[in-house]
Amino acid sequence: MKARNPEAAPVPENLLAEYRFAEPIYVTSPSLVPLDEYTKLLEKIWEGRRLANNGPFHRELERRLGERLDAEHLSLFCNGTIALLVALQALRIDGGEVITTPFTFPATAHVLYWNNVRPVFCDIDPVSFNMDPDRIEELIGPETKAILPVHVYGTPCDVDRIQAIAERHGLAVVYDAAHAFGVRYRGKSLVTHGDLSVLSFHATKLFTTAEGGALIAKSGAQKQRIDFLKNFGIADEETVIGPGINGKMNELQAAYGLLQLDTVDEEIANRRKVAETYREELAELAGIQMTSDVPDVEHNYAYFPILVDADLYGRTRNELYDCLKAFNVHARKYFYPLCSSYPTYASLPSARPANLPVAGRVADQVLCLPIFGSLGTDAVRTVSAIVRELARTG
Amino acid sequence: MKARNPEAAPVPENLLAEYRFAEPIYVTSPSLVPLDEYTKLLEKIWEGRRLANNGPFHRELERRLGERLDAEHLSLFCNGTIALLVALQALRIDGGEVITTPFTFPATAHVLYWNNVRPVFCDIDPVSFNMDPDRIEELIGPETKAILPVHVYGTPCDVDRIQAIAERHGLAVVYDAAHAFGVRYRGKSLVTHGDLSVLSFHATKLFTTAEGGALIAKSGAQKQRIDFLKNFGIADEETVIGPGINGKMNELQAAYGLLQLDTVDEEIANRRKVAETYREELAELAGIQMTSDVPDVEHNYAYFPILVDADLYGRTRNELYDCLKAFNVHARKYFYPLCSSYPTYASLPSARPANLPVAGRVADQVLCLPIFGSLGTDAVRTVSAIVRELARTG
Numbered sequence: 001m002k003a004r005n006p007e008a009a010p011v012p013e014n015l016l017a018e019y020r021f022a023e024p025i026y027v028t029s030p031s032l033v034p035l036d037e038y039t040k041l042l043e044k045i046w047e048g049r050r051l052a053n054n055g056p057f058h059r060e061l062e063r064r065l066g067e068r069l070d071a072e073h074l075s076l077f078c079n080g081t082i083a084l085l086v087a088l089q090a091l092r093i094d095g096g097e098v099i100t101t102p103f104t105f106p107a108t109a110h111v112l113y114w115n116n117v118r119p120v121f122c123d124i125d126p127v128s129f130n131m132d133p134d135r136i137e138e139l140i141g142p143e144t145k146a147i148l149p150v151h152v153y154g155t156p157c158d159v160d161r162i163q164a165i166a167e168r169h170g171l172a173v174v175y176d177a178a179h180a181f182g183v184r185y186r187g188k189s190l191v192t193h194g195d196l197s198v199l200s201f202h203a204t205k206l207f208t209t210a211e212g213g214a215l216i217a218k219s220g221a222q223k224q225r226i227d228f229l230k231n232f233g234i235a236d237e238e239t240v241i242g243p244g245i246n247g248k249m250n251e252l253q254a255a256y257g258l259l260q261l262d263t264v265d266e267e268i269a270n271r272r273k274v275a276e277t278y279r280e281e282l283a284e285l286a287g288i289q290m291t292s293d294v295p296d297v298e299h300n301y302a303y304f305p306i307l308v309d310a311d312l313y314g315r316t317r318n319e320l321y322d323c324l325k326a327f328n329v330h331a332r333k334y335f336y337p338l339c340s341s342y343p344t345y346a347s348l349p350s351a352r353p354a355n356l357p358v359a360g361r362v363a364d365q366v367l368c369l370p371i372f373g374s375l376g377t378d379a380v381r382t383v384s385a386i387v388r389e390l391a392r393t394g
Numbered sequence: 395m396k397a398r399n400p401e402a403a404p405v406p407e408n409l410l411a412e413y414r415f416a417e418p419i420y421v422t423s424p425s426l427v428p429l430d431e432y433t434k435l436l437e438k439i440w441e442g443r444r445l446a447n448n449g450p451f452h453r454e455l456e457r458r459l460g461e462r463l464d465a466e467h468l469s470l471f472c473n474g475t476i477a478l479l480v481a482l483q484a485l486r487i488d489g490g491e492v493i494t495t496p497f498t499f500p501a502t503a504h505v506l507y508w509n510n511v512r513p514v515f516c517d518i519d520p521v522s523f524n525m526d527p528d529r530i531e532e533l534i535g536p537e538t539k540a541i542l543p544v545h546v547y548g549t550p551c552d553v554d555r556i557q558a559i560a561e562r563h564g565l566a567v568v569y570d571a572a573h574a575f576g577v578r579y580r581g582k583s584l585v586t587h588g589d590l591s592v593l594s595f596h597a598t599k600l601f602t603t604a605e606g607g608a609l610i611a612k613s614g615a616q617k618q619r620i621d622f623l624k625n626f627g628i629a630d631e632e633t634v635i636g637p638g639i640n641g642k643m644n645e646l647q648a649a650y651g652l653l654q655l656d657t658v659d660e661e662i663a664n665r666r667k668v669a670e671t672y673r674e675e676l677a678e679l680a681g682i683q684m685t686s687d688v689p690d691v692e693h694n695y696a697y698f699p700i701l702v703d704a705d706l707y708g709r710t711r712n713e714l715y716d717c718l719k720a721f722n723v724h725a726r727k728y729f730y731p732l733c734s735s736y737p738t739y740a741s742l743p744s745a746r747p748a749n750l751p752v753a754g755r756v757a758d759q760v761l762c763l764p765i766f767g768s769l770g771t772d773a774v775r776t777v778s779a780i781v782r783e784l785a786r787t788g
Binding site for chain 2: 029030032035038039042043046049050051052053078079080081082085105106107109110113114116202203208210211232233234237238240241242243244245246248249250251252253256332333336337339342343344
């Protein structure tokens, strides 16, 4: 934790007295399933004595998630990172280049490293924060194998244009849909786009299995290959088809996920209220840019990002972040710094800041405010009031 | 599942009538913690609302496992495979060759693939089933980076000779100690040998967290680096030191592990009784070779391997395996086939069967009989009687 810098961003004592939260407000809080119901499912696990390896709850969760997400060929994973790592392996992408966004969580770039692939970073759109389709084609070269876009904050990428580019150039498309649980676009589940999509069920996600994730394939044959690869490549007791990995989800997590499915729609509805309240409360505030709902999209309200324009707001994003901490409000700089600036990737030609002007500006300005289903409207209004009061526009 | 082959191995009906188990006897069965105690720990997780990311139970389990295993610098993982993958990354072994055993679970070889390392397979000792120290030095070349031995079935490798070879040639030693929970050698915890050791807590292991594992380092600095790498390389909110991965264990599993610690000594004691009963019951049986306790070793009785010599026993290992299935006894061919025979590795020079005669013979003859703490003595005697009766030595 970094200390706030009171010189750069003095917080008036009277504001602290009025608005400071007694208990910390984190950027998110996991949706907990009813413990008594969970215990009943655990009793069944104890009876069956099966804790792992495609047990009954694992199979049921794959089936029910498939129904929920219109994704018949869904494979559960221990986490979304290993799912994304296996996605590339399933497509035999083990070298060359993949075009991706620098404005994402480290896992997106790192799975390329693990598959021996060089990331090529593409700048982002200033409104959606997703990969800018106008900038993709200029990055395609003879070694390009695939495009790996991220539905950042659950906002759909321009799936049609990306698909058209991929088809023209013979590239695979793997969506990092870690944020996009339940999002629908033109009436269709977002995870049905591209060749493969990956979800994360980490504790910070709106649908969670503590850790966890899923890989969504287009065919039963592809799912079967993925299921081999996530189990060390074991096809049967005497056959190992390739250098797979352990990506298996256990039964304790799968049972948790089944109960999450019962409440995830309520969680989304509650988050929607949080987002709407922020939008009302911060609507007129100079220097604070919010996202809007996009036509034809059923959003999941997984995150509530704002952009802080220091010239208009009177404080930088970093100052606002530090000040909020003084009020016990723990916002997060998702995604700062850009992946392209990590030591691992900074020397790549595509990582030059001059190539990524929008991503650079957004990463410097973005702040994700607390949003989760159990965050009450009063708390949202208080956080909003703090953001308003901290403005130094006068 | 393969059908047994009744032509090759006819099973007399009267034997089936006398000895067939009504319920399947699997090679292992997980040790379940008391559900009421587990629920109490879950209540604390629900109160703290922390499901992942180095939560309180995670920290407590690292500390208590460290005490149990004399391993102060222990990091928990989502599974042993990811722990082993990170072990090599922690040592910056990302190319060249590593000498390992072909007589192991696929994960051992596969983590080399994921780190861009070529495995060099070393033959094994016919008694310990571990890498034969007499065969290691001839495999060391200019590209060799490390030795990756496995304490197969929990039997200690010749750690002193391996250490001496490694020191003479400047190689790292990473032990795959997946089977070796709790084993002590000359009064010292086995996982304190080598540069790093990796444990597995999979459901098939005697100490389990459903899925799970641990990586044991030699220093606090090394543990810190490992903890960064298992969390995407994130060193702090604004620093990513390298292309890490998600190797984190969640709180549901860590809580389970804490309760396992209370009973693991009892589990080992009960398994010891199973092993002793097998040894008594099968002592005089021609063509069945068992392992013995090794001086100066506190064993954990994780597995009960036998070697089937078809000439003396009258049936091949495969016939015995198939016959046992007819009795509802599900033994396992750990480890058949050899890793060196998978399509991924079979074309490597070191994978030639002529280089691995002992490993080849053991893989063709080995069968792991059921062993777990709750397997009663009567069941062990019945399994032994079946093995005796199936002998066709007359």
